[in-house]
Amino acid sequence: MIILMGVAGAGKSMQGRLLADEKGYSWISTGEILRVLVTGKRRQEMLEGKLLSDDEIIRLIDKILELIDVHEEFMLDGFPRTTRQAEWLIEQAKKGRFNITGVFHLAATEEVVLERLKKRGRVDDTDTAIRKRFDEYHQVTLPIIDHFKAENIPVFDINGDQDARIVHDQILKNLP
Numbered sequence: 644m645i646i647l648m649g650v651a652g653a654g655k656s657m658q659g660r661l662l663a664d665e666k667g668y669s670w671i672s673t674g675e676i677l678r679v680l681v682t683g684k685r686r687q688e689m690l691e692g693k694l695l696s697d698d699e700i701i702r703l704i705d706k707i708l709e710l711i712d713v714h715e716e717f718m719l720d721g722f723p724r725t726t727r728q729a730e731w732l733i734e735q736a737k738k739g740r741f742n743i744t745g746v747f748h749l750a751a752t753e754e755v756v757l758e759r760l761k762k763r764g765r766v767d768d769t770d771t772a773i774r775k776r777f778d779e780y781h782q783v784t785l786p787i788i789d790h791f792k793a794e795n796i797p798v799f800d801i802n803g804d805q806d807a808r809i810v811h812d813q814i815l816k817n818l819p
């Protein structure tokens with residue numbers, strides 16, 4: 644399992660797609676899946692940039708992992724995003740459900756990311772929702788990286804400001 648991490652606009656989904664096509668890996672993006680599934684008030688919360696509950700997301704990932712062959716390489720994009728989600732994932736790996744190959748952390752500057760999100764123009768790319776996702780990322784998601792390091796899971800920091808093809812090549816170079 645390869646974990647793609649990075650703030651909104653850092654290029655996780657772009658890299659997920661490129662790797663899926665080139666290497667034939669499954670690309671599991673919780674954001675994409677939730678945008679298909681979630682309705683009503685929770686959809687509204689998503690559009691405001693709020694995270695959905697850990698219980699709900701963990702239940703969802705648990706089911707999705709039953710649909711694929713976890714012994715083949717696959718990517719997670721957008722999960723884990725909180726300490727509780729990361730702890731669940733590490734626990735599942737320790738139980739032998741799958742192997743965590745490594746974490747690719749796409750570190751991008753706010754300036755570059757804002758420009759990309761403006762161009763992308765997704766419904767949740769409003770100024771307030773972007774700000775909320777940035778804050779959440781720094782306060783809640785980034786600390787997860789230390790968890791992975793403490794568990795001796797390889798973490799690769801990649802400059803996400805670079806052109807997507809360069810980022811892609813750097814990911815490929817670090818894949819086993």
Ligand code: AMP
Nearest residue numbers: 673674689692693694695700721722724
């Ligand atoms: P993304 O496409 O990764 O930017 O995700 C879009 C939205 O989906 C987020 O702003 C959250 O509301 C929700 N979401 C995606 N992944 C998670 C997760 N792991 N935990 C909680 N909420 C999530």
